[in-house]
Amino acid sequence: MSKKxxxxxxxxxxxxxxxxxxxxPKGADIVTHTIVSLVPLTGVLSTYGENSxxxxxxxxEDVNAWLEAxxxxxxxxxxxxxxxxxxxxxxxxxxxxxxxxxxxxSGPQASGEAxxxxxxxxxxxxxxxxxxxxxxxxxxxxxxLFRFCTTDALQGPAIARVAAEAGVKHLIFSWRGDTWGDGxxxxxxxxxxxxxxxxxxxxxxxxxxxxxxxxxxxxxxxYVKDLVGKGVPLKEIGFCIIAFEEIAPFMVAAxxxxxLREIVWIGSDGTVKSEALISSAVASKFAADTKFISSMNRPxxxxxxxxxxxxxxxxxxxxxxxxxxxAFNAYDIIWALALxxxxxxxxxxxVRAILPxxxxxxxxxxxxxxxxVLNAAGDRAFADYDLWLINDKIEWEFVGYYESPKDKxxxxxxxx
Amino acid sequence: MAPWLASxxxxxxALALTAGGITLLYMSTRTFNFAHASMATCGFYVVYTGxxxxxxxxxxxxxxxxxxxxxxGVICYFGxxxxxxxxxxxxxxxxxxxxxxxxxxxxxxQMYCDYLTFGLRLYPRRVSMSVYDFELFGTKAASIILPxxxxxxxxxxxxxxxxxxxxxxxxxxxxxxxxAGASGINSDRVYMTSWIIGGGMASLGxxxxxxxxxxxxVMGMTTIPFMFAGAILGGLHSLYGGILGGFVxxxxxxxxxxxxxxQFGPWVLGYRMGIPLLLMVFIMLVFPRGLAGIPWAALFGRxxxxxxxxSA
Numbered sequence: 001m002s003k004k005x006x007x008x009x010x011x012x013x014x015x016x017x018x019x020x021x022x023x024x025p026k027g028a029d030i031v032t033h034t035i036v037s038l039v040p041l042t043g044v045l046s047t048y049g050e051n052s053x054x055x056x057x058x059x060x061e062d063v064n065a066w067l068e069a070x071x072x073x074x075x076x077x078x079x080x081x082x083x084x085x086x087x088x089x090x091x092x093x094x095x096x097x098x099x100x101x102x103x104x105x106s107g108p109q110a111s112g113e114a115x116x117x118x119x120x121x122x123x124x125x126x127x128x129x130x131x132x133x134x135x136x137x138x139x140x141x142x143x144x145l146f147r148f149c150t151t152d153a154l155q156g157p158a159i160a161r162v163a164a165e166a167g168v169k170h171l172i173f174s175w176r177g178d179t180w181g182d183g184x185x186x187x188x189x190x191x192x193x194x195x196x197x198x199x200x201x202x203x204x205x206x207x208x209x210x211x212x213x214x215x216x217x218x219x220x221x222x223y224v225k226d227l228v229g230k231g232v233p234l235k236e237i238g239f240c241i242i243a244f245e246e247i248a249p250f251m252v253a254a255x256x257x258x259x260l261r262e263i264v265w266i267g268s269d270g271t272v273k274s275e276a277l278i279s280s281a282v283a284s285k286f287a288a289d290t291k292f293i294s295s296m297n298r299p300x301x302x303x304x305x306x307x308x309x310x311x312x313x314x315x316x317x318x319x320x321x322x323x324x325x326x327a328f329n330a331y332d333i334i335w336a337l338a339l340x341x342x343x344x345x346x347x348x349x350x351v352r353a354i355l356p357x358x359x360x361x362x363x364x365x366x367x368x369x370x371x372x373v374l375n376a377a378g379d380r381a382f383a384d385y386d387l388w389l390i391n392d393k394i395e396w397e398f399v400g401y402y403e404s405p406k407d408k409x410x411x412x413x414x415x416x
Numbered sequence: 417m418a419p420w421l422a423s424x425x426x427x428x429x430a431l432a433l434t435a436g437g438i439t440l441l442y443m444s445t446r447t448f449n450f451a452h453a454s455m456a457t458c459g460f461y462v463v464y465t466g467x468x469x470x471x472x473x474x475x476x477x478x479x480x481x482x483x484x485x486x487x488x489g490v491i492c493y494f495g496x497x498x499x500x501x502x503x504x505x506x507x508x509x510x511x512x513x514x515x516x517x518x519x520x521x522x523x524x525x526q527m528y529c530d531y532l533t534f535g536l537r538l539y540p541r542r543v544s545m546s547v548y549d550f551e552l553f554g555t556k557a558a559s560i561i562l563p564x565x566x567x568x569x570x571x572x573x574x575x576x577x578x579x580x581x582x583x584x585x586x587x588x589x590x591x592x593x594x595x596a597g598a599s600g601i602n603s604d605r606v607y608m609t610s611w612i613i614g615g616g617m618a619s620l621g622x623x624x625x626x627x628x629x630x631x632x633x634v635m636g637m638t639t640i641p642f643m644f645a646g647a648i649l650g651g652l653h654s655l656y657g658g659i660l661g662g663f664v665x666x667x668x669x670x671x672x673x674x675x676x677x678x679q680f681g682p683w684v685l686g687y688r689m690g691i692p693l694l695l696m697v698f699i700m701l702v703f704p705r706g707l708a709g710i711p712w713a714a715l716f717g718r719x720x721x722x723x724x725x726x727s728a
Contacts, residue, residue: 042526042633046541084634177686204682207689209638212427212629214420215674219682245542249630252544256419279539282547320537 033346034077035060035337036097037330038107038117038128043085044208044244045109047275051327052131053080054318056106058311059334067342076338083108085244087116098126103348104341106333109326110244111135111180112208118145127348127355129337131329134269135183139377144348146355148329148336148372149297150383152180156187158295158385158402159240159266164195165409166264166293166416168238171197172223174204174216174250175242176270181208184242184268197238200227210246217253217260224259234262242268245276251283251292261286264416267294272388273324273396287390291415295385297325298401299370307331307368325386328369335362336372389415420674422559423628428666429566430625431639432659435646436570437617439658442647444590444610447497447510452643453636454521455488455615456622460631461528461540463623467548468538474548474627475561481623482616489615492517493608501607525633543631558627569620570659573613577655586610642669642692649696650707657708661696664707668692 037056040049060078067075081097083090090113094105098120105121105128108114114133121128121144129146136153138145163171171192175181182205189199202223204216220239227237239260243250247267254260265287271277272294278284286292299308311331315323336359337351343358344350356374363372375381385402387409400411417425434456441449449455459481466477496513505513532540550557577583582605589596589606597603621643622636629635646662669692676691677684684691703709 042541044542202682205686207686210688211632211635211638212423214423214628215670215677215685216682218418218420218674219677219685222678246630248542249544252546253419275539276542280544280547282544 029073031074032077033074033104033341034079034097034102035104035106035334036093036102037078037080037334038083038090038093038105038109038113039080040085040109040113041080041082043083044246045085045270047245047273048132048324048326049082049085049109051315051319051323052107052109052330054315055311055323055327055330056080056334058314058318059331059338062307063335063338067338072342074342076334078334083113085110085113087112090114091116091120094120094126094128098124103127103346104337104351105129106330106337107131108133110178111138111183112178114138114145114147115179118143121145125348125352127337127352129333129355131333132269132326133180135179136187137179137183139379141377143378144352146374146378148333148359148369148380149326150380152184152187154383154404155184155269155295155385156189157191157404157407159184159188159268160191160195160197161402161407161409162266162293162295162387163192163197163238163240163264166238166266167236168197168264169236170200170227170232171238171240172200172203172220173240173242174206174220176208176244176246177205178208180270181205181242185240188240188242188268211249213246213250213253214256216250217257220254221257221260224263228259234259235264238264238266240266240268242270244270245274247271247274248276248280248283251277251286252280255282255286261289263290265290265292267292269294269296269326269385272296272386273322275321278390278394278396284390284394288392288394291389293387293389293399293415295387295402297329297369298384298386299325299328303365305365306370307366308370311368325369329380331368332359332363332372335366417555417559419556420670422556424667424670424674425559426556426562426624426628427670428663429563430621430628431642431646431662431666432566432621433569433617433624433662434621434639434643435650435662435665436573436655436659437614437621438643438647439650439652439661440610440617440655441614442652443655444586445497445501445510445607446507447514448507448644449492449614449618450511450515450640451488451492451518451521452514452614452618453640454518454525455485455618455636456625456639456643457525457631457633457636458488458521459485459619459622460543460545460626460635461525462619463626464540464543464545464631465532467545468532468540469536473550473557474545474623475565478565478620478623481619485619485622486612486616488521488619489611489613490608492615493611497611498604498607522633522637529633541632543626545626545631546628549627556627558624562624562627565620566624569617570656573655582609641689642666645693645696648706649699651705651709653705654708657706660707665692665696668695 039053063076090108111133134152136151175185340351340358359372373381387400391397462481462484463474463477529540532538585601646665647658650657650661
């Protein structure tokens with residue numbers, strides 16, 4: 001066999017090998033990009049954390065199905081990690097994942113957690129998008145935190161309006177002593193003042209780690225006695241508690257004081273659809289008796305192509321209960337990040353630049369939480385608030401909604 | 417009884433049991449048991465599981481909580497502590513080994529909570545055990561029954577240590593292990609018994625604690641500083657001192673903080689954790705050997721003497 005023939009055979013074999021190699025499985029060229037979902041699977045926001053975790057997982061499944069259908073060259077790898085509803089833990093998790101090359105995060109859920117992560121994220125150009133961090137203190141332009149929820153500067157007036165419609169003339173506050181609690185209490189007190197509601201001078205700001213509230217309940221009873229002693233009828237006394245799921249032990253402690261059942265109890269988005277509350281026999285009964293009413297971001301009116309029903313049905317099936325409004329935000333976050341990554345690559349600076357536009361365009365048609373328009377601080381610009389309470393059947397019931405622009409409540413049924 | 421005071425009695429009794437367990441283990445095995453935190457949480461979950469699945473008052477499940485804690489203590493002893501003691505490990509090594517054990521237990525607790533949540537559709541991560549309680553003489557039954565259980569338990573422990581042959585051998589081993597060994601006392605059995613009683617006290621204390629506060633998977637972790645504060649306040653070298661220390665710290669956290677907040681305003685509540693610890697520091701500065709170092713006999717003797725003098 002001549003040398004030329006041997007060389008020709010070798011060349012042919014090499015070409016064939018290259019061709020065969022090129023016809024290999026498509027997966028060989030597909031890259032994976034990771035988004036970490038920082039969610040509180042334990043701690044005082046665990047119900048909401050579980051809802052958001054399932055929502056982001058569903059979003060990742062849908063995104064990957066879309067990527068595959070479109071023949072895109074990448075897939076989304078979504079990892080959920082537990083923050084324990086604790087700022088330092090959230091930061092530690094973010095640092096660890098950043099060390100592994102992750103630049104995009106969904107969450108964390110609470111404002112205190114987001115605050116803990118902010119400086120590190122800003123310094124390292126890490127893009128994180130929270131579904132429910134509502135503190136006005138985090139409304140900062142040009143930072144690396146986006147929020148698909150509105151700030152409590154809008155929720156404060158909703159709470160004050162509920163108090164006014166309930167006939168409250170004197171309002172006592174109790175709240176978690178953290179970024180979220182401080183911000184919402186301040187916004188609510190300011191709005192209540194504008195409606196000529198007197199704010200009781202003593203207030204119960206408590207340690208966010210507190211798990212037992214007999215002392216707080218005893219003090220609250222003392223404050224109510226003080227007001228009654230000054231001639232204020234019980235029905236004109238309101239108690240606004242800005243809490244997470246510690247609302248359940250708070251109400252169990254308050255149950256020991258009969259006159260605390262006679263005053264008006266008002267909550268916030270931290271207590272809406274709380275599993276801790278509804279699963280506690282004593283607390284849920286107390287909440288039903290006092291018509292404990294809580295406000296929550298209201299999803300906007302949906303267009304026919306919206307993913308809202310798909311997300312609601314899928315999550316209800318997976319969770320065994322209806323998800324809260326923030327779970328829909330979490331779903332939209334994953335889609336917005338994925339679409340932005342698809343457009344400009346896994347580059348946090350480029351994604352940050354286009355995220356508001358991408359979120360706007362996508363959510364207008366498909367948003368599970370409605371249309372997401374972000375303001376200059378990167379927070380959701382507009383929202384009304386749904387009002388929920390636990391009814392006599394010990395079920396969460398939607399009873400009306402607050403229209404922010406009109407500062408007005410549209411009741412579905414008579415509550416007060 | 418005011419609800420906050422009733423909760424104070426429950427909490428203080430629970431701390432007395434847990435602090436006593438810490439002191440017993442330290443005295444007998446030189447081990448600061450950090451796993452006390454999760455052992456206490458396990459005790460709570462034993463009682464919660466019983467109440468949630470089989471119903472009835474929580475008190476009927478307390479013996480089970482004690483036995484489960486004892487089992488955890490035995491596992492800790494044979495799995496870790498025994499080997500380290502035989503190698504003459506330093507106190508810090510003994511302590512850190514229990515921290516590792518605590519983290520393992522914490523993970524198991526979280527898994528168990530997942531099982532209860534998804535398998536049995538319960539809500540185990542935030543439990544108010546007081547909803548399973550009943551009223552006795554117009555107050556929470558737990559505020560009467562749990563302090564009584566603590567007193568009965570401590571009395572039984574005292575009788576065991578003083579009146580039984582093995583109890584005396586135990587005390588001898590605690591006071592002088594070398595001499596006790598030379599006298600033919602099986603120190604291995606003594607250490608194991610300490611872990612059985614200490615683990616049991618931790619779980620019993622945890623189960624009692626959940627009657628006053630919200631039971632969570634990290635309940636033990638959030639209260640472990642107070643358990644240690646109680647043990648340290650007691651002087652660490654007296655079982656009864658540890659028990660008393662736990663009770664004092666518990667009552668300071670409730671009655672002390674509440675009294676101060678009534679006097680100076682609700683801002684004091686924010687320093688809930690600091691006030692009992694400050695009290696501990698103050699007592700330790702005045703009595704460096706803790707409550708057990710206070711010459712109670714001399715103090716009472718002086719009082720009695722004065723009275724005698726008056727009557728004479």
